[in-house]
Amino acid sequence: MALLAVAAPRLGWNPVSDIDQLLRYHFMLNALRAGTIVAVAAGAIGWFMILRRQSFVGHTLATVGFPGASGAVWLGLPATWGYFGFCLAAAMVVGLLPRRALGAASSGLSEESAVIGTVQAMALGAGFLFTSLYHGFLSGTTGLLFGSFLGVTDAQVWTLLAVGLAALAVLVVIGRPLLFASVDPDVARARGVPVGALSFLFVLLLGAAAAEVSQITGTLLIFALLVMPAAAAQQLTTRTGRSLALTVLIAVAATWLGLAAAYFSAYPVGFYITTFGFAAYLLAASTRLVGGRPRRAGR
Amino acid sequence: MTGPPAVWAEAAAVAVSRRTLWSGVDLDIAAGEFVAVLGPNGVGKSTLVKVLLGSLPLSAGRVRVLGREPGGASQEIGYLPQRRSFDPSLRVRGVDVVRLGLDGDRWGAPIPGLARVSAAARRASARVAEVIDLVGASAYADRPIGRLSGGEQQRLLIAQALVRRPRLLILDEPLDSLDLPNQSSVAALIARISREEGVTVLMVAHDVNPILPYLDRVVYIAAGGAVAGTPAEVITGPILSRLYGTAIEVLATSDGRLVVIGEPEAPAHHTDRHSGHPHADPL
Ligand SMILES: Nc1ncnc2c1ncn2[C@@H]1O[C@H](COP(=O)(O)OP(=O)(O)OP(=O)(O)O)[C@@H](O)[C@H]1O
Ligand SMILES: [Mg+2]
Numbered sequence: 001m002a003l004l005a006v007a008a009p010r011l012g013w014n015p016v017s018d019i020d021q022l023l024r025y026h027f028m029l030n031a032l033r034a035g036t037i038v039a040v041a042a043g044a045i046g047w048f049m050i051l052r053r054q055s056f057v058g059h060t061l062a063t064v065g066f067p068g069a070s071g072a073v074w075l076g077l078p079a080t081w082g083y084f085g086f087c088l089a090a091a092m093v094v095g096l097l098p099r100r101a102l103g104a105a106s107s108g109l110s111e112e113s114a115v116i117g118t119v120q121a122m123a124l125g126a127g128f129l130f131t132s133l134y135h136g137f138l139s140g141t142t143g144l145l146f147g148s149f150l151g152v153t154d155a156q157v158w159t160l161l162a163v164g165l166a167a168l169a170v171l172v173v174i175g176r177p178l179l180f181a182s183v184d185p186d187v188a189r190a191r192g193v194p195v196g197a198l199s200f201l202f203v204l205l206l207g208a209a210a211a212e213v214s215q216i217t218g219t220l221l222i223f224a225l226l227v228m229p230a231a232a233a234q235q236l237t238t239r240t241g242r243s244l245a246l247t248v249l250i251a252v253a254a255t256w257l258g259l260a261a262a263y264f265s266a267y268p269v270g271f272y273i274t275t276f277g278f279a280a281y282l283l284a285a286s287t288r289l290v291g292g293r294p295r296r297a298g299r
Numbered sequence: 300m301t302g303p304p305a306v307w308a309e310a311a312a313v314a315v316s317r318r319t320l321w322s323g324v325d326l327d328i329a330a331g332e333f334v335a336v337l338g339p340n341g342v343g344k345s346t347l348v349k350v351l352l353g354s355l356p357l358s359a360g361r362v363r364v365l366g367r368e369p370g371g372a373s374q375e376i377g378y379l380p381q382r383r384s385f386d387p388s389l390r391v392r393g394v395d396v397v398r399l400g401l402d403g404d405r406w407g408a409p410i411p412g413l414a415r416v417s418a419a420a421r422r423a424s425a426r427v428a429e430v431i432d433l434v435g436a437s438a439y440a441d442r443p444i445g446r447l448s449g450g451e452q453q454r455l456l457i458a459q460a461l462v463r464r465p466r467l468l469i470l471d472e473p474l475d476s477l478d479l480p481n482q483s484s485v486a487a488l489i490a491r492i493s494r495e496e497g498v499t500v501l502m503v504a505h506d507v508n509p510i511l512p513y514l515d516r517v518v519y520i521a522a523g524g525a526v527a528g529t530p531a532e533v534i535t536g537p538i539l540s541r542l543y544g545t546a547i548e549v550l551a552t553s554d555g556r557l558v559v560i561g562e563p564e565a566p567a568h569h570t571d572r573h574s575g576h577p578h579a580d581p582l
Binding site for chain 1: 352354370373374376378379380383385389390391392395396399400402403404405406407408409410411412442443459460
């Protein structure tokens with residue numbers, strides 16, 4: 001691919017020279033910066049997404065980012081705007097979908113699935129139309145769907161950082177009530193926790209995370225950072241704080257390893273990040289099967 | 300008799316989907332009383348609980364909880380909803396669920412390891428451990444709550460309702476999914492807390508027998524309205540038979556206790572719960 005035009009980086013046995021090669025080019029530095037920001041935000045928000053069983057919503061929001069990005073490119077705008085504009089707008093709509101009026105907030109989610117599924121199919125179709133309208137862009141479709149780390153601009157890094165930090169700040173403020181509302185909505189509501197408002201706010205955070213991750217892993221592989229790290233961490237510990245911290249750690253590690261592997265080889269970054277995420281999950285699951293149980297039973 | 304009543308209602312009525320469930324309900328429950336709310340399936344017992352919590356408005360009448368509008372005293376109420384069971388895949392420990400009952404409504408995020416440096420965080424952990432011990436759930440509180448049995452989950456949820464030392468406990472069928480010995484021990488525990496700490500308890504129940512020895516007052520809801528009174532006034536064969544539309548006998552044991560026999564829901568309520576059978580119309 002186009003990557004080979006830059007240089008021919010070669011992985012050797014000397015880690016210092018390998019890292020030196022990795023950081024030699026500005027595009028690679030930007031990719032690592034963007035990847036790190038995205039991994040931290042996506043890990044934390046993904047952890048709550050799993051807890052709230054909203055993976056389907058998350059995936060749909062990312063899918064809506066595809067026509068957003070391809071439409072933006074077609075109109076000559078930065079793809080970042082398309083991602084954030086469409087994902088956040090879609091998140092607003094999903095967040096405002098009517099829920100069951102009384103109680104049962106958790107079961108109200110199943111009601112969304114029909115509407116959301118419909119939107120998801122439409123979004124993919126529209127995105128494909130935009131990429132076709134923009135002649136010569138068809139090869140870029142793969143990048144939008146399956147990720148690419150080339151051509152991350154400075155402006156894009158700043159945008160990712162601003163949105164990522166804002167999302168994390170909101171999460172830090174609402175963390176405990178959000179956990180309460182996710183685990184135990186009825187009691188949380190009785191305690192005066194604004195369950196409905198939190199659920200709306202969280203869908204917005206999910207929209208921001210979906211837009212961020214799409215720009216690294218591509219629309220179709222966002223679960224590599226939104227699901228896999230959280231799933232792996234939850235295998236390793238049931239303590240909420242540790243589990244969250246571990247999720248972020250795994251997400252960042254998978255991203256760095258994935259970017260480095262893609263840099264030194266000819267295969268796409270989306271594949272590598274997914275692979276490292278999956279490896280983390282397998283490792284965590286087998287650790288738990290082998291040694292986790294008796295230790296926990298102790299106390 | 301000083302201070303406002305814990306729960307007070309006057310000519311209260313409620314409607315869901317334009318259908319009036321009950322109307323003309325008067326309640327006057329004094330602080331520290333142990334009250335049972337009884338009645339057949341689908342009559343609106345859980346709906347009464349939602350009204351008291353402020354999540355459902357009355358269609359007529361007035362209601363006060365701890366002297367305030369419903370929802371205004373949420374900090375001083377411990378609530379146990381009806382029949383929750385956590386998803387088996389939920390990887391959150393029982394002790395964390397109890398902890399959410401203590402400070403889950405505070406903004407901010409939990410910081411791991413804070414208990415080592417902050418005295419307030421240490422006190423909070425100690426209170427959680429104390430209340431888990433009180434309900435006898437210490438042995439399994441560190442396991443993921445989704446993997447616990449229904450009865451184990453129920454005890455932890457009772458601990459969650461108690462952890463903030465509420466003035467009013469609203470428990471919607473807390474004995475459900477407990478076996479008979481556990482029903483009496485949990486009933487005794489709740490009664491003890493009610494007496495020792497002066498907590499008002501409003502307990503929705505299907506089977507009155509395990510709580511009968513502790514009850515100060517009974518509220519029977521039947522199609523349309525409600526009857527309130529002391530157990531001796533309300534728990535009589537003719538009144539119960541009329542309310543449930545089935546022959547029910549009440550016997551007095553030698554030590555003056557009452558035993559309800561033939562209560563329709565008691566043995567079979569797990570099977571007839573979802574069948575939506577029409578209730579015979581009493582009153
Ligand atoms: N959100 C709702 N919309 C429409 N009808 C409702 C709603 N919630 C409850 N109902 C109806 O109100 C009636 C009373 O329900 P409620 O849950 O209060 O009964 P209950 O007395 O607690 O019964 P159970 O003993 O089975 O718990 C039922 O007929 C129920 O179908
Ligand atoms: Mg009920």
